[in-house]
Amino acid sequence: MxxxxxxxxxxxxxxxxxxxxxxxxxxKPAVPFAxxxxxxxxxxxxxxxxxxxxxxxxxxxxxxxxxxHLANGRPWDLDRTTxxxxxxxxxxxxxxxxxxxxTADGLWRNASLIRELAPRxxxxxxxxxxxxLNYRDVLDAHRATGAALTMVTTRVDLHEASRYGxxxxxxxxxxxxxxxxAEPAAETITTEVFVMEPDAxxxxxxxxxxxxxxxxxxxxxxxxxxxxxxxxxxxxxxxxGYWQDVGTVDAYWSAHMDFLSDEPPLDLxxxxxxxxxxxxxxxxxxxxxxGAARRxxxxxxxxxxxxxxRSVLAPGVRVEAGAQVVDSVLLPGxxxxxxxxxxxxxxxDRVQIGDGAVVGGPDExxxxxxxxxxxxxxxxxxxxxxxxx
Numbered sequence: 593m594x595x596x597x598x599x600x601x602x603x604x605x606x607x608x609x610x611x612x613x614x615x616x617x618x619x620k621p622a623v624p625f626a627x628x629x630x631x632x633x634x635x636x637x638x639x640x641x642x643x644x645x646x647x648x649x650x651x652x653x654x655x656x657x658x659x660x661h662l663a664n665g666r667p668w669d670l671d672r673t674t675x676x677x678x679x680x681x682x683x684x685x686x687x688x689x690x691x692x693x694x695t696a697d698g699l700w701r702n703a704s705l706i707r708e709l710a711p712r713x714x715x716x717x718x719x720x721x722x723x724x725l726n727y728r729d730v731l732d733a734h735r736a737t738g739a740a741l742t743m744v745t746t747r748v749d750l751h752e753a754s755r756y757g758x759x760x761x762x763x764x765x766x767x768x769x770x771x772x773x774a775e776p777a778a779e780t781i782t783t784e785v786f787v788m789e790p791d792a793x794x795x796x797x798x799x800x801x802x803x804x805x806x807x808x809x810x811x812x813x814x815x816x817x818x819x820x821x822x823x824x825x826x827x828x829x830x831x832x833g834y835w836q837d838v839g840t841v842d843a844y845w846s847a848h849m850d851f852l853s854d855e856p857p858l859d860l861x862x863x864x865x866x867x868x869x870x871x872x873x874x875x876x877x878x879x880x881x882x883g884a885a886r887r888x889x890x891x892x893x894x895x896x897x898x899x900x901x902r903s904v905l906a907p908g909v910r911v912e913a914g915a916q917v918v919d920s921v922l923l924p925g926x927x928x929x930x931x932x933x934x935x936x937x938x939x940x941d942r943v944q945i946g947d948g949a950v951v952g953g954p955d956e957x958x959x960x961x962x963x964x965x966x967x968x969x970x971x972x973x974x975x976x977x978x979x980x981x
Contacts, residue, residue: 605652
């Protein structure tokens with residue numbers, strides 16, 4: 593088999609604990625977004641539009657939820673005889689068997705497979721952000737510098753930077769890197785998109801495994817990235833557009849609100865760069881004579897007989913007559929009963945909200961776990977967390 597030009601490794605094994613109830617029954621990359629999409633759709637669609645056809649998905653936590661969505665890679669033109677989509681689960685039978693303990697550990701455990709394929713470059717991406725990016729642009733910039741690694745960066749508010757890998761730069765060179773520092777020194781962070789020279793990076797990873805122990809490699813930002821920065825072998829590529837991490841409930845809700853503005857940050861159905869997803873074979877959305885929706889995203893098979901404002905409704909959501917849904921994100925199959933009021937709420941799959949119930953309020957995001965039932969006329973206060981029973 594010919595040596596591929598580029599291999600993309602999608603890191604899709606994390607538990608996503610900061611999303612709380614949303615990742616109780618599903619992998620983080622399988623979390624729905626904007627009604628009909630999943631988070632993993634964004635990097636896979638980027639691969640499609642960047643003309644990259646060798647894609648490996650490294651999975652671990654709740655793999656069934658992700659396998660069902662991936663559909664052999666067909667929506668992203670990855671169901672190929674040669675190359676295409678390969679799903680890498682935890683395995684037994686080799687020295688590098690078992691479950692991973694971080695993103696660098698996952699890369700190390702699959703190093704022999706990567707070396708065997710021998711791609712010219714390795715692109716490592718996470719699957720927990722909403723963005724559009726031509727990976728070929730990053731590859732071109734990377735190849736021009738001769739660096740061992742190029743990281744895609746963006747800027748956030750300084751008080752948010754401690755959630756990420758924080759970098760300081762001089763021109764295109766990264767001169768300092770701190771992984772989730774308590775007191776960030778800069779507003780520039782990594783987006784968890786990296787272009788790597790496979791041999792240089794994997795050799796460094798092997799050295800670190802000898803130094804700190806194979807069980808202590810942890811995440812890419814723990815040892816690997818600081819070591820490469822120390823060697824002055826890392827460049828950065830500023831992300832040219834919208835990028836939003838959705839790793840917390842508040843960030844997940846806020847990103848949905850971005851897409852309800854007069855000018856959404858991304859056109860998800862852009863004919864030149866559509867976000868592809870699995871499925872899409874359900875009936876159109878339906879509005880009753882009494883129903884109304886303003887500044888909202890209504891997915892297929894939604895039924896609205898009440899009033900929906902600044903909200904996102906996933907496939908199969910039903911809002912009954914007299915109900916009001918405001919500033920909320922309702923995932924597949926949610927039912928809002930007659931006369932109920934739902935405000936600033938994220939409701940997971942198949943939540944049933946009874947007639948006349950009041951859920952949430954204007955100040956904090958309320959989170960309802962999958963398949964729970966809110967009784968008729970019950971009140972759920974703002975900021976509450978209701979796990980699946």
